[in-house]
Amino acid sequence: MAAALLLVSVAALITQITSADVNPGQNAAEHTALCEIIKLAAKDANPESASDEATEHYKKIIKLNMSVAPPSWRAMFFKDNTATKPNSKPSDANVKQAMWDSTWPTWLEAETQLRVNSPDKDVEAAGLAHLSNRSRAMAAEAAATYSAIAPDSPNADKIDNGKAEETLAQAVYGEKAAQADQPTANKVLSTSATHTRDNVCTTTDTNKLQAMLSAAACLCHKLAASNTEGACGAPVQQATGWTDTTTYPDGADLQVLVKSCGRTSTKVLKGSYLKAKLNNLLNLIKVKGADGYLGSFINSCSGNSANGLCVKFTGYAANQDSTIKALPGYSPL
Structure with missing residues (x-):
């Protein structure tokens, strides 16, 4: 008897799973991932201040290198043994090396610090008097690497x-x-009498979605001809459906989507944070055939529960990078 009940239960479960319908809450994970980006626009954005750590590390490397340089090299930067009469440029030291013009100020600063702060705490901590040839080579490589790095934008801070x-x-x-x-x-959204939902929710269509919020509408907004309510979860329910070429989501419907995301507690927006949120979203794209789909896909993104509530990335399987860039809002971020 127990075995018979188990078989009936399994059969019922299989019937439910293979019913080929989008069920309430089925796009909840995608909704959450989109919301992590959407709610950033609902508050003042305070970008992270640019860090100057790389420059400081580089200057420290130069100073350490200078501390073990031959006396004749170090003597070039001043007119005597004091720290009060610097040679501000190579020509002041009777040196004709045009390539040194850009690096001379950093070298001069390093030698100045060594003369003013003797003994220098960084030099003592590094123990460069006992530095191996391998370590010296690594320091030189680090300096060369820094020199090859493109400069930051002016006033990045x-x-x-x-x-x-x-x-x-x-x-x-x-x-x-x-x-x-x-x-x-x-x-x-591209709201026109000729723009079907399937068109709007395809990233390569002429009438494609126009913003991250429109992607949320494609995944969450019910179709009038469908009984799918709350595909993105209980908080996302609209008063009217999105009917092809007739009734599009209006401002009030889109506000429901924005408010369903809640607010972010992030006070300072870091590039690494935004990148992580974008990657979380992109990791939810599923591949079927040649294309990728964000959300629940059965045979289209028309919004009908029997077809799918999704965003289609045409040609995603062959070229993910260029296809992703077709998602509105992705490239600027």
């Missing part, structure tokens, strides 16, 4: 927060001037 907010708003809402929680429907 003074990023315009307004520009960062505009970039996030453009990526999420499809417009730079969008206010938090007040998306404009025709900026988020």
Whole structure:
């Protein structure tokens, strides 16, 4: 009897799983991943200040190298044995090396520190008097590597927060001037009588989705002809459905999506944080045939529970990088 009940239960479960319908909550993981990006645009963006650690490390390497340089080399940077009469450029030391012009100030600073701060705590801590030839070579390699690095943007520590907010708003809402929680429907979605949901939710279509928020609409907004409510979870339910070429999500519907994401507690936006959130989203793309799909796909992204609520990445299997860039808002971020 128990075995018979077990078989009935398994059969019922298989019937449910293979019913070829999108079920409530089936896109919850994708909704959460999209929300991690969407809610960043609902607050002031404070980019992380640029770090100058690399420059300081480089200067320390130069100083350590200078401390074990031959006396004749170190003597070039001053007119005498004091630290008060520097040779500010190679020509002042009767040196004709045009390639040294850019590095001379750093060398001079290193020698100045060694003369003023004698003994120098960094030099003592490094124990360079006992440095092996291998270690000396590694230090030289580190200095060469730094010299080959392209310089940072000028005034990188003074990023315009307004520009960062505009970039996030453009990526999420499809417009730079969008206010938090007040998306404009025709900026988020291509709303026209000839634009089907399947077209809008395909990244390569002429009428494709226009912002990250439109991707959330493709995954979460119910179709009027479908009984699928809450595909992204209980908090995401709209008053009206998204009917092909007739009724599109309006501002109120899109506000429901934004508010379902909640707020972020992130006070300082780091590039590494944003990159991680984007990667979390992209890792949810599934491949079927030649294409990739974000969300639940059966045979299309039309919004019907029997077909799928998703975003289609045409040609994803063959070229993931270029296909991903077709997702609106991805490249600016």
